[in-house]
Amino acid sequence: MLYLYETINLDYVNRIVMKHQLKLRSILGTIDELRIFPKYEKFVISIPCSEYDAEFQLNILNINLEKIKEPILDLGCGSNAKLVYYLRRLGMEAYGIDRTIKNTLYAIKADWFEYELKPNYWGTIISHLSFKNHFRRNHFKKNGNHIAYARKYMELLDSLKPSGEFYYTPDLPFIEQFLSSDSYIVEKNDIKDIGGFFEYNEPLNIQSVKIKKINS
Ligand SMILES: C[S@@+](CC[C@H](N)C(=O)[O-])C[C@H]1O[C@@H](n2cnc3c(N)ncnc32)[C@H](O)[C@@H]1O
Numbered sequence: 001m002l003y004l005y006e007t008i009n010l011d012y013v014n015r016i017v018m019k020h021q022l023k024l025r026s027i028l029g030t031i032d033e034l035r036i037f038p039k040y041e042k043f044v045i046s047i048p049c050s051e052y053d054a055e056f057q058l059n060i061l062n063i064n065l066e067k068i069k070e071p072i073l074d075l076g077c078g079s080n081a082k083l084v085y086y087l088r089r090l091g092m093e094a095y096g097i098d099r100t101i102k103n104t105l106y107a108i109k110a111d112w113f114e115y116e117l118k119p120n121y122w123g124t125i126i127s128h129l130s131f132k133n134h135f136r137r138n139h140f141k142k143n144g145n146h147i148a149y150a151r152k153y154m155e156l157l158d159s160l161k162p163s164g165e166f167y168y169t170p171d172l173p174f175i176e177q178f179l180s181s182d183s184y185i186v187e188k189n190d191i192k193d194i195g196g197f198f199e200y201n202e203p204l205n206i207q208s209v210k211i212k213k214i215n216s
Helices: 010-028 054-061 082-089 131-140 146-158
Strands: 072-075 094-098 107-109 122-128 160-169 184-190 207-213
Touching: 054 082, 054 122, 054 160, 054 207, 072 082, 082 094, 131 146, 131 160, 146 160
Parallel strands: 072 094, 072 122, 094 107, 122 160
Antiparallel strands: 160 207, 184 207
């Protein structure tokens, strides 16, 4: 047992954490619907739940600010809406939605399912590791809410004005394949090594996506 007054021995703590992970793996590995313990992986796959700097997000999503179309919506922008305020400082009309918003000047504190989007309104929608991450997880879970996510995804595309663009990561091949090429152009970019940001520098196998609504 570890007492507070003892000097913390990091090796000892690491061993406890690893033991705990292995136990968790053996229990949760039997619940296939979670899909967070693939058989070939030793430890839990972490699900990112952080906020990232604006430049980092723009880089990952391959967004060129000189060509970005307004108004801009960041869906799941994080409690500090970093990207929204960064774009505002550059004089752009940007807004965010997140259920954990702190400053509500340009960001709305709401659940994305409860916020109805106007059709043909947004020039750009951005969703970095937020709506899409949750959609992906719900798609793979047996009892996931994938229908609600698929509906919202289509509502998001519908809310783009002609030539409007939707940027997100991770990619969602299971739904992107059904988008009509008469209405949308889907472009994907491999996310490569980004300067050792990710732990262990593992190959990422993640893509960022741009969907452009075709004028019609
Ligand atoms: C990994 S964070 C990414 C935040 C930001 N996009 C960034 O890259 O810094 C995911 C965000 O999605 C938000 N989120 C998750 N489910 C949500 C929901 N149902 N409605 C609104 N926001 C949600 C969380 O509050 C969190 O801030």
